[in-house]
Amino acid sequence: MVKVVIIGAGLMGTATSYPLSDNGHSVHLVGTHLDGEIIKSCKEKQFHPRLKRNLPVGVRPYYIEEIGDAIEGADVILSGVNSLGVHWIGRTIKPYVRPGQMIIAITKGLETDAEGNWRILPDVLAGELDEAIRPQLKFAAVGGPCIAGELAGRRHSCVVFGSRDFSAVEQLASIFSTPYYHIWKTSDLVGLEFGAAFKNAYTLAIGIAYGMLEKAGGVDEAGANFHNLAAGVFAQSCVEMSRLLQIAGSDQSFAYKLPGAGDLYVTAVGGRTVRLGKLLGAGKTFKEARQIMAGETLESAEIISMMGTALPRLEREGLVQPNELPILRTLVDVIVYNKPAQFPIDQFFGGKAVL
Amino acid sequence: MVKVVIIGAGLMGTATSYPLSDNGHSVHLVGTHLDGEIIKSCKEKQFHPRLKRNLPVGVRPYYIEEIGDAIEGADVILSGVNSLGVHWIGRTIKPYVRPGQMIIAITKGLETDAEGNWRILPDVLAGELDEAIRPQLKFAAVGGPCIAGELAGRRHSCVVFGSRDFSAVEQLASIFSTPYYHIWKTSDLVGLEFGAAFKNAYTLAIGIAYGMLEKAGGVDEAGANFHNLAAGVFAQSCVEMSRLLQIAGSDQSFAYKLPGAGDLYVTAVGGRTVRLGKLLGAGKTFKEARQIMAGETLESAEIISMMGTALPRLEREGLVQPNELPILRTLVDVIVYNKPAQFPIDQFFGGKAVL
Structure with a gap:
């Protein structure tokens, strides 16, 4: 039995407490300053209002002001905030981290500096901690297709744990x-x-395809949807993810395993990112769509904006050719330059019409 | 302008007449002996009752008995039958084929001989024709994600044309x-x-995952579906398709392009194959499910049965290891051996839990 502190009481952070509780671990769930109502409900009724479930046995909820008590003696710190909270969580746990602890993040995102260099979020989080302690901590992350509500419902979920330190992955798994x-x-x-x-980012493109259905008048009199277009976008998205992983020096096969195709599938059929895409595909500009969705975290847009900053650097370094990544370019045009959404379909798959 | 004869007036055969008509080609649509009612409606009202659409301008419907008139002078013969009709169509067009014609098939399937050797359907069709004329014909096929009703509705569709003779592909495209x-x-x-x-075959596995949802009592009180499991099955299916393509000496990247992930996506979200899978996942044996779906063509089951015949040969030849292809083995158990559906999830992705 180990002690795990989850920081961020949103859907996914809280959902990870179910397997932890089932394994008999001690779990402290700390809400951020945005999670006050959630923690109140958890404290009073052991009920999570957004997950619509009771907290699992033995999970103890804490307000952010109580973090000192909550984090005391933790073996594992799980970062359950979204990508906008990564710097915050680093600064927040900074006074409390101790040598030997493992820090695992469920956040999906990336960050780009002014020169267009990409950083993964575990490195961004680590950057907020004291330099002296960093080598004495183990940083890890979770990827793969996992809708929080299903994990909390103890549905089969296939995920990937990663760390540069493989022994940490083994321990965490x-x-x-x-x-x-x-x-x-x-x-x-x-x-x-x-x-x-x-x-x-690419899930937004699938959402855009379905938004284009609406723009075209919706499902027609004989029932025709836009699944064919969505499938073309899906396949080209896998190709682009594979190419981008190659550029990053990573395992290209992730593009058609859990972190790529698997996660793209689950987010397309069961996720929330498509809603923004549908607005954009239906003809709204990003500015308009953002107003409609005011108050919601638009992580995909954040990521696309970061990728848009990286693209000129990748081209400058000769890593990406101008005819490559047509969907990513569409997404950047829509999100960064506020252009209407339009896919250059005939540029998919190399653009030369030879698959 | 060329003359194209489509044989098989089902959904997909007929749907291909829309782009052909839009390009100004002469199109003759010949129903099989099962398409009598469809052709009657097409002749009387230019309306296709299953597609629920008017035939496009200039498409002329024919009964199978009129095939001699219909096929006269054809430049392209399109095989629009399902996989069970491939031998039939070969024998049917045999008296009419002429040197220089192109024969393109939309049928999805494969055939296995008693030794477990696979043959692609264009070769099966060619095998029914006179040996002397075969080298004077060009055989091609269509793959990729394409729901017929959407193509007929002139929705964007991304497909792949293939032939060993690339010039034939270029002409046909x-x-x-x-x-x-x-x-x-x-x-x-x-x-x-x-x-x-x-x-x-793998689409059936996705259907099975959703059938398991039903067996587990359906969507739970907090709304949890089985998308996470379906996504894991989706990703492992891509991995297995990639492996099988490698064994076949083909381009593995098809597994995450249009013929693989793209087509898997569209069939999972918009196709009809999942219905059988849902019955199996919910606990019916294949025998029971087949009775429930009596009268419907179960192409996926045919294909799995063929793959089941090939599997021992692949193992004998050392091309497949016993721990490989866990989903395919599940499908073969269910379809060929009538076993209950159960995924060995922890054997996915190599089974060693290292992605």
């Missing part, structure tokens, strides 16, 4: 694995994290 | 291409055909 939470392991942390981030 | 029917080309006919067949 043995802590989290249950008969329904199936964990594969990798030391290609960069590939895992980029795969997860890219997937979020 | 120029005949069929429209601004909505996007065609990529390959000379890897075997990879294209196997990809399409495998995809049909």
